[in-house]
Amino acid sequence: MRTPFFENHVKLGAKIVDFHGWGMPLQYSGILDEQKAVRDNAGLFDISHMGRFRITGNTSEDCIQSLITNDVSKITENQAIYSPMCNEEGGIIDDVIVSKISQDEFLIVVNSSNIKKDFDWIQKHLDGNKIEDKTQNIALLALQGPKAQAIIEKHASEITKLKPFHFMKAKLHGQDCMISRTGYTGEDGFEIFFDSSNSILWENLLSDGQPFGIKPAGLGARDILRLEAGFMLYGNDIDETTTPLEAPLKWTVKFEKKFIGKEALEKNKPQKKLAGFEIVGSKRVARQGDQIIHEGKNVGRVTSGTFSPTLVKSIGFGYVPPDMQLGQAIQILIGGKNYDAKLTSTRFYKK
């Protein structure tokens, strides 16, 4: 499948890779160059491969409330919330962002790897409400970085008042857009929703951003940015064999309300926990599946690893026994050799 911006990526010389069935840009100028542009200035990402569902109906809020672990009743119109969506056993089906358009209309953004699975799951729990897959109809770009606001501001001055996890309607280059202050990079920034037929906005935003040092950025830079900022990647760090309490997502689980998986999460003690780690004394990069060693024993596995250009260190996430503490000395087995490392918080980079 191709997003509405596929030709733009090719024209920019991007290296295209298959990502869950989508032909997506891995990199344009280079992963590190793009990562730096987002930390210093701004980057523009095509994230139209993510799934977008419209949920409507009189009791759509109740329906969503039962599907997600976080409390959707706490948000007002024009606000969004991040949450895992669990199965009966408390395993994470997906992690999603729910935007409240109105009392009876919600937009859910899901991971591209889970579009069909999520659609089927939600459909089973609709309780008379309606779900529509809008993935092909709505385009989605992420404009991220410290200069992101300045780039949007000349079109929509109200953007300066937009709070994190809120969204507003605005016109960019004459096109109707929904702009939310959300992202996956650890920088200030926006996710911009608009009709797929207006794909010219990709070029428009790049030229608006030119004086600010904007660069188109691909999946490679996005992965480093999200890891530095401590964001989970579905399929790597979380999946149906992990619960939000094992992942560092306890803050999204609201036991005072009802939701699917609540009983299991209340009853079952976490079997493992996801921690951050940094490699000490080497810049070898740990990769998904590498073993975590403690006192000579294999105690867990790496779920994500990268070299952090911001920290100039090799970092990652991995599951370890729940009683292990931050600062604990461990080793990572990379290519048959043990490398010294230590457990850290998952938030490597904070603005």
Add this chain to the structure above:
Amino acid sequence: MTERRFTQDHEWVELSGDVATVGISNFAQDQLGDIVSIEFPEINSKFKQKDAMAIVDSVKASSDIYCPMDGTVIEVNEKLEEHPELINKSPYDEGWILKLNVSNIAQFDNLMTQEQYEKFVGENKG
């Protein structure tokens, strides 16, 4: 001008007397993407042709560097410890990886010439 030869694993070699300077090809660095670290062998360690002797990590993958000719490591490019990106920027010059004192000079003749290597890479791009 010193002749440069290539292996099927995308290393290059330049021979001066019995000292071989080794690096990775422009094609290899482009495939790997931004290189973020390199792990060298110890000085004086001995390798046979095709032994894994160093490791480079890029933002995309880890990759072994194979020994192109039997020999003993006599020098490594220490600049790369701080600046691994030199392999990307200048694969045939500042981005050289190590020097070997080779024990079988005849192996050089069996490596691919520039022309043969370019053909090899073209066929393997597919």
